[in-house]
Amino acid sequence: MYDCRLKTGRFLLRLKSFEVVSVNLIEEHPVLDFSHGEKVPFSFDGRILEGFEGAPVAMALHANGVRVYRRTQEMKRPRGFFCAIGKCSSCLMVVDGVPNVRTCVTLLKRGMKVETQIGRGHVNLSVEGS
């Protein structure tokens, strides 16, 4: 058993395991001040979550306790973010129907549809008018 109370917006109950990852926003910081954008709704695999507009999608998910962003093609391994600066491709997801979007550098917008990416994702290759 591990008892923990962070300076976060949400009070964390005593948790038996670490499977429930409920992390949240830093409310007080001795040195830094944070200014967040407007709070907007977006969907993640059909669930409605909230995040700040202007911050990357990956950060919004993390703040909601979501850590698994895709499953790899061959080994079906879970992947989340790693570098958070757009360099490693660990955080690729399907955003508004487009696969392989680097969510750590893609900014959240109101109503965005974010989905866990399975393998390489699917691209609609039919060309309009053909």
Add this chain to the structure above:
Amino acid sequence: MREFSTDILVIGGGPAGLSAAAEAASTGAGVTIAESERRLGGQLVKQSHKFFGGKEEHAGTRGYEIAKILKDEISQYGDRVRTMFNTTIVGYYGDEGIVTAMVGEEDYFHISPKKIVVACGAQERLIPFPNNDIPGVYGAGAVQTLMNVYGIVPGRRVLMVGAGNIGLIVTYQLLQTGVEVAAILEATPRIGGYWVHAAKVRRMGVPILLRHSIKRATGDQVVTGADIVELDENFSEAGLSEHVECDTICLAVGLTPTNELLWQAGCRMRYTPYLCGHVPLRDASMRTSNENIWIAGDSSGIEEASAAMIEGRIAGLSAAESLGYKAPPGKFDRYRSRLRNLRAGEVGEKIRAGVASVAVAEWGNV
């Protein structure tokens, strides 16, 4: 495809790039800064601690405040410095004299610069261990981005791997944010970072386990802990492993220079352990073997922001001079002596040796 030209293209808007841009603009040259992020400052933006270094390099000032000082310096040149955000330089075409730039995920355009300063900074290293790919194993930079840029708690209990300056500072920053740090692991028998940082985290109750390494991350979908093990003199396992509960494993195992564009541009490179990777040969003006390309900062070898800023100034000034703009007399010498002072003494020994091994006096003889 869209295309535009510029006197000097500075790739990367960290302390090195900003200093290069300011210096070049001060002579009258037109400068374009391409920066992949949506803000300037590079690593400085994430640093909430007070910096080391010489007085002229803003020692005692917090990292993000140094970024602001440099941005203010640039803004005094108005339109002479153009800044492009969310723009990553991805290709170098020497014969055509162009680079390709990518904006966001899909948009590309060309820039044709007369001269280029590469100030792309560094990339984090990864170490191999089973399960190092599952969510919860994060680079130290990512942890800093989450907490210091976006104000998000990275996890509840973190295991830090690496007791260099980055591992120590990020540990301190985590504690400031209210996150528990289970321990700091360090494979070598020595703490690599500055003693003051180590003392601070020890006082706050975080054990620093020397000669210890991570054996595997545990967890099925996300990190739930780690098996750690003591090492002997030969870095082999010396005993049974021990389990640590944590939801985040933060890797602070070193940086390596970002050098892809330099390879593409055919710069002569040399593997230099003291500078942490493959770095280009350079002359005293930070010019590479490609006469149109200069380097500065961590891309030229991992060092510190203070050195990065001076290298940037030398590179920017020299690039402007090559286009016929005039550097005030004595300025180069002043910068070079500041750089020498920074690297003086015992702490600078490895950097001096590293830099000496890639320094070139005359390109004709190489």
